Amino acid sequence: MDLDDDLWLQILQAGLESNNYPIVKEVYTRHIMAGFSNAKITLEEAVLSLISQSNKIFESMTSSLLMRVLHVLAMHGDTSLTMDLIESHFFHKVVAGGSALNKELCVRIIESHCYSTANGGTSFEEILDLIDVFAMKEVEGGIVSTDLFQAMNHKFANYKLSAGEAESLDSKVVKPKDRGGVLSLAKAATLYDFAVHSMEYAQRLHPRTQAIFIDCLLNYVATYLNHTGVVQTLSALHYANTSVVKELGTSSFNSILYSLSKSSSKRCALHYLKYMKSVGIKPSSQMYSWMIKCAMREHYEQPVLFFLWHYFQDHATLQGTMKQTVQDLPNRGLVGNFKTQLGNNNDALFDSLGIELNENCITAKSGPLTHSKYYETYDLHDLAKLETIFPVT
Numbered sequence: 001m002d003l004d005d006d007l008w009l010q011i012l013q014a015g016l017e018s019n020n021y022p023i024v025k026e027v028y029t030r031h032i033m034a035g036f037s038n039a040k041i042t043l044e045e046a047v048l049s050l051i052s053q054s055n056k057i058f059e060s061m062t063s064s065l066l067m068r069v070l071h072v073l074a075m076h077g078d079t080s081l082t083m084d085l086i087e088s089h090f091f092h093k094v095v096a097g098g099s100a101l102n103k104e105l106c107v108r109i110i111e112s113h114c115y116s117t118a119n120g121g122t123s124f125e126e127i128l129d130l131i132d133v134f135a136m137k138e139v140e141g142g143i144v145s146t147d148l149f150q151a152m153n154h155k156f157a158n159y160k161l162s163a164g165e166a167e168s169l170d171s172k173v174v175k176p177k178d179r180g181g182v183l184s185l186a187k188a189a190t191l192y193d194f195a196v197h198s199m200e201y202a203q204r205l206h207p208r209t210q211a212i213f214i215d216c217l218l219n220y221v222a223t224y225l226n227h228t229g230v231v232q233t234l235s236a237l238h239y240a241n242t243s244v245v246k247e248l249g250t251s252s253f254n255s256i257l258y259s260l261s262k263s264s265s266k267r268c269a270l271h272y273l274k275y276m277k278s279v280g281i282k283p284s285s286q287m288y289s290w291m292i293k294c295a296m297r298e299h300y301e302q303p304v305l306f307f308l309w310h311y312f313q314d315h316a317t318l319q320g321t322m323k324q325t326v327q328d329l330p331n332r333g334l335v336g337n338f339k340t341q342l343g344n345n346n347d348a349l350f351d352s353l354g355i356e357l358n359e360n361c362i363t364a365k366s367g368p369l370t371h372s373k374y375y376e377t378y379d380l381h382d383l384a385k386l387e388t389i390f391p392v393t
Helices: 005-017 021-032 043-047 056-060 063-075 079-095 103-115 124-135 145-157 163-167 188-202 207-224 227-240 242-246 250-261 266-278 285-295 301-314 321-327 333-341 346-352 359-363 376-389
Strands: none
Touching (some): 021 063, 063 079, 079 103, 103 124, 103 145, 124 188, 124 207, 188 227, 207 227, 207 250, 227 242, 227 250, 266 285, 266 376, 285 301, 301 346, 301 359, 333 346
């Protein structure tokens, strides 16, 4: 089929806009890389500056357009073409005196392995090794855990149970609605064993690799499972390597507290607050917003005011998501009075409320109620684990 360059480009744009892998692959191999052996630039062609002689189309491709092609190939797990495009792109860049490996290309390489289904897919150990290669290199821009959340979420969601795990149908499920095998890691025992095994393997790798993997795992569990699942994961990490839990930073606690916001575990919220402050982590506005959302279960007045008081010890004014969080609080009772009088002298405002804002506020059973239920049994069960994982002296 003989098409002119403009039509090929229109087809490519349509494929990119719809994330259509077959179309993008067809245009890339048959048109963009036409004239190159096996749709890739050889070292000889790069060194001898034969690229323009082989294909003027490739020469005309902008880096941003090639990056979009690379993104589609990686998102569909085509590890072979992903690597071929990167190698070809870099041969060209190096010959032209351009830059070396950068963050975006490293991320695309890892993504392609996360999405790959060839031969059963890339193992988690292989992905950890790949992340480790880039963690130890000086990559322009630096890879951070959030760069890999989407791809790693896909990989975690498609985790394959062993024969023994698949037969264990009675295993407790972290999130009951996922019973039926939709998410293998929803099984509490499977999640625990997976986290332990992965961390035992990762102990020989670079600390940055360990931190990236932990952030990705906590983000997945917080997003697709629940707070009890996060505590189960933390328990496994603590068992496998106590020291890595002590090194958890803001990114990990963002995932932890996000999962908390969807639960009713008020006691756990208090423990997280105490622990973070004990290790020098200043809770952000978003973190306080999540803690307050957690506190909005049954008797909410005193726990909400307790977290608001701590918020204003750390932040002078309402910032970010806290503005909307406070605006959404009920307009009745002490919380309503607080909202209407919120101003410059907040210390005096808290004093005027007539209650002592201490830890007992978290479980106080006075004042108005919400319709959302407080599940005390789950809260106490998770708290018992957290007191071991995150000791507060």
